Amino acid sequence: MRDIVRIGRVHLATDGAAALSLRAVARDLGVVSSAVYRYVASRDELLTLLVVDGYDELGDAVDAAVERVDRDSHAERMRAIGRAVRAWALAEPATYALLFGSPVPGYEAPAEQTTGPGTRVVGRLVEVWEDAWVAGAGSLPDAPVAPRRLARDLARIRKQMGITAPDALVARGMLAWAALFGCVSFEVFGQYGASTFTDPKDIFELHLDALVEAVGLG
Amino acid sequence: MRDIVRIGRVHLATDGAAALSLRAVARDLGVVSSAVYRYVASRDELLTLLVVDGYDELGDAVDAAVERVDRDSHAERMRAIGRAVRAWALAEPATYALLFGSPVPGYEAPAEQTTGPGTRVVGRLVEVWEDAWVAGAGSLPDAPVAPRRLARDLARIRKQMGITAPDALVARGMLAWAALFGCVSFEVFGQYGASTFTDPKDIFELHLDALVEAVGLG
DNA sequence: CGAAATGCAAGAGCACTGCTCTCTTTCGGC
DNA sequence: GCCGAAAGAGAGCAGTGCTCTTGCATTTCG
Numbered sequence: 377m378r379d380i381v382r383i384g385r386v387h388l389a390t391d392g393a394a395a396l397s398l399r400a401v402a403r404d405l406g407v408v409s410s411a412v413y414r415y416v417a418s419r420d421e422l423l424t425l426l427v428v429d430g431y432d433e434l435g436d437a438v439d440a441a442v443e444r445v446d447r448d449s450h451a452e453r454m455r456a457i458g459r460a461v462r463a464w465a466l467a468e469p470a471t472y473a474l475l476f477g478s479p480v481p482g483y484e485a486p487a488e489q490t491t492g493p494g495t496r497v498v499g500r501l502v503e504v505w506e507d508a509w510v511a512g513a514g515s516l517p518d519a520p521v522a523p524r525r526l527a528r529d530l531a532r533i534r535k536q537m538g539i540t541a542p543d544a545l546v547a548r549g550m551l552a553w554a555a556l557f558g559c560v561s562f563e564v565f566g567q568y569g570a571s572t573f574t575d576p577k578d579i580f581e582l583h584l585d586a587l588v589e590a591v592g593l594g
Numbered sequence: 595m596r597d598i599v600r601i602g603r604v605h606l607a608t609d610g611a612a613a614l615s616l617r618a619v620a621r622d623l624g625v626v627s628s629a630v631y632r633y634v635a636s637r638d639e640l641l642t643l644l645v646v647d648g649y650d651e652l653g654d655a656v657d658a659a660v661e662r663v664d665r666d667s668h669a670e671r672m673r674a675i676g677r678a679v680r681a682w683a684l685a686e687p688a689t690y691a692l693l694f695g696s697p698v699p700g701y702e703a704p705a706e707q708t709t710g711p712g713t714r715v716v717g718r719l720v721e722v723w724e725d726a727w728v729a730g731a732g733s734l735p736d737a738p739v740a741p742r743r744l745a746r747d748l749a750r751i752r753k754q755m756g757i758t759a760p761d762a763l764v765a766r767g768m769l770a771w772a773a774l775f776g777c778v779s780f781e782v783f784g785q786y787g788a789s790t791f792t793d794p795k796d797i798f799e800l801h802l803d804a805l806v807e808a809v810g811l812g
Numbered sequence: 813c814g815a816a817a818t819g820c821a822a823g824a825g826c827a828c829t830g831c832t833c834t835c836t837t838t839c840g841g842c
Numbered sequence: 843g844c845c846g847a848a849a850g851a852g853a854g855c856a857g858t859g860c861t862c863t864t865g866c867a868t869t870t871c872g
Contacts, residue, residue, distance in 0.1 A: 393696065394612035397858065410861080411821050419859065478611070478695025478783065491787075526796035533790065550786075551773065551801045557785075558776020559769070565696065567775075568768075569709075572751065578744035583769045590804060615829065628832080629850045637830065 377415045379405060381425050385471070388426055393474045398422065423474070427490055430471040435496030437464045442500055450508035451593040457500055458556050458584045465560045472564055476557055498553055502537055505549050508593055509541035516592035518542035545591060552587040559583050595633045597623060599643050603689070606644055611692045616640065641692070645708055648689040653714030655682045660718055668726035669811040675718055676774050676802045683778045690782055694775055716771055720755055723767050726811055727759035734810035736760035763809060770805040777801050 383404045387396055398419050402409040416422045441460035445453045465472040475494075508514050521527050521543040530543045539546060562568050563576055573579055588594060601622045605614055616637050620627040634640045659678035663671045683690040693712075726732050739745050739761040748761045757764060780786050781794055791797055806812060 398860085399858065408822055409859085410823075413860075414820065473696030476779075476783075476785070478691030521800065523796050525792045526800070529791050529796070547797065547800050548804065550797065551777070551804050554776040554780045554785075554801070555769065555773030556776070558772040558774070558779065561694075561776065561779065562772045565694075567694070567772075573747050574743045578741045578747070579765065579768065582739065582744070582765050583772070586766065586769050586808060590808065616831090617829065625849095626851055627830085628852075631831070632849060 380412055380415055380422065381429060384422055384426055385429065388474065389468065389470045392470050393423065393426075396423065396426075424489060426471070427474060428493055430468070430475050431490065431493035431496065433468070433471070434461070434464050434475070435493055437461075438497050438500055442504070447507065448511070450504055450511070450513050451588045453504045453507075454501065454552075454588055454591070454593060455584050457497070457504065458580075458587070461497060461556060462560050462563070462580055465564050469564050472560075476561060477565070499537075501549065501553055502539060505545055505591060505593075506539050506541055509545060514541070514545060514592040515594070516542065516544045516548060518544065521547055548591045552591050555583075555587055555590075598630060598633055598640065599647060602640055602644055603647065606692065607686065607688045610688050611641065611644075614641065614644075642707060644689070645692060646711055648686070648693050649708065649711035649714065651686070651689070652679070652682050652693070653711055655679075656715050656718055660722070665725065666729070668722055668729070668731050669806045671722045671725075672719065672770075672806055672809070672811060673802050675715070675722065676798075676805070679715060679774060680778050680781070680798055683782045687782050690778075694779060695783070717755075719767065719771055720757060723763055723809055723811075724757050724759055727763060732759070732763060732810040733812070734760065734762045734766060736762065739765055766809045770809050773801075773805055773808075 380401060383401050384396065387400060387404075396419065398412055398416070399409040401422070402412045405412065416425070438457055438460045441456045442453050445456045447453070465476075505514075519542070521530060527543060530546050533539070534541075534546060541549075559580060563580070568576070585594075598619060601619050602614065605618060605622075614637065616630055616634070617627040619640070620630045623630070634643070656675050656678045659674045660671050663674045665671070683694075723732075737760070739748060745761060748764050751757070752759075752764060759767075777798060781798070786794070803812075
């Protein structure tokens with residue numbers, strides 16, 4: 377069982393998500409294909425196991441990185457999260473693609489199992505921003521955001537996550553969140569072009585600075 | 595031949611990229627599978643045709659949108675590009691996923707055919723920023739960017755694309771580019787969560803404003 | 813201690829996939 | 843009318859996900 381996930385991860389890293397074959401996993405396990413169906417209901421369920429596994433690993437990496445930084449250094453904590461996401465994504469591109477790339481066709485990750493681990497990263501980000509806000513370290517206006525229905529949506533989000541930070545910070549946070557994964561995806565998926573940068577980390581650090589500034593932690 | 599691409603697009607939209615089957619396309623075409631191989635060398639080549647097709651369609655959509663806006667309204671031109679990308683992505687999620695999502699396993703888009711159409715969107719963005727810069731409409735410092743090797747990379751990019759705008763604008767432009775696709779991907783791939791926003795366009799417009807501001811066109 | 817019940821893996825089989833090969837039909841130019 | 847090129851048909855190979863039945867252990871119960 378544990379072995380199935382382990383070998384599945386190897387295949388995922390080697391051949392990618394859509395090429396994940398239960399038969400091949402069974403072969404590597406030295407067992408016939410029907411035998412693994414005793415432990416895993418379907419290929420999709422194996423995919424779900426790998427999704428959860430990936431979210432957990434990313435979450436652990438982010439947790440470890442953020443805890444190494446002083447709790448009062450809000451900007452640096454945010455940078456640590458960004459760097460951890462990027463480093464993990466570059467180390468595990470196939471798993472990253474499974475989590476944040478195009479959905480695998482015909483496969484829908486069951487929400488009850490994946491939303492928990494899936495929100496760990498954004499949860500950490502929100503934690504940092506909220507900390508900065510209550511410490512008075514932010515520099516964003518606390519005026520409510522423009523369209524009223526959007527303000528209502530943001531109010532609901534604030535309530536759900538227990539945030540006291542104002543609309544502008546929540547909205548900017550979502551942008552920074554999406555932008556962070558946009559940058560990482562561009563780099564992992566090679567959208568920038570092959571040899572554009574001598575060291576891609578340079579431009580990432582610059583972007584990270586801009587995102588820190590965008591949420592008022594400059 | 596044209597029919598193959600046409601039906602391929604239908605299947606792409608219906609079942610997704612990895613489920614694209616040459617046999618199914620042949621069936622819909624009322625022809626046996628081997629007959630399709632007279633026109634398309636492999637499944638990967640069909641995928642490449644669809645990639646080029648998708649880039650072209652997105653490029654056309656962006657071109658049409660940006661040309662409807664006055665050439666001097668730089669911020670509004672940038673917004674038009676962003677809106678066009680989002681609208682097209684939501685209308686053609688499968689093709690969008692093929693272009694900007696996880697790479698299809700075992701398939702590498704041949705650069706010589708795809709880089710041309712693939713750079714149309716970013717080319718338009720660069721055009722807008724460069725226009726704004728030469729018109730003196732930007733509000734970004736023109737100090738060179740921090741690490742020297744990054745400055746060299748950016749200088750090479752400027753030369754390649756014929757840009758006169760300073761490092762800071764080029765770097766911020768790349769961030770805005772990645773952030774734009776990050777936002778769109780989050781929305782198309784459902785990373786935000788299912789029913790977070792009453793109208794997702796609200797938050798997108800807000801993010802668009804922030805990106806316009808980030809490149810100094812606020 | 814022997815028998816029954818249970819757990820687990822094997823193997824065959826179905827329908828599908830990409831792709832290659834050979835055979836046959838069809839159609840246009842001379 | 844004929845001949846060659848073009849294009850579809852069909853069989854076949856190796857792979858896939860998944861189901862079902864069979865057989866072999868081990869464990870539990872009478």
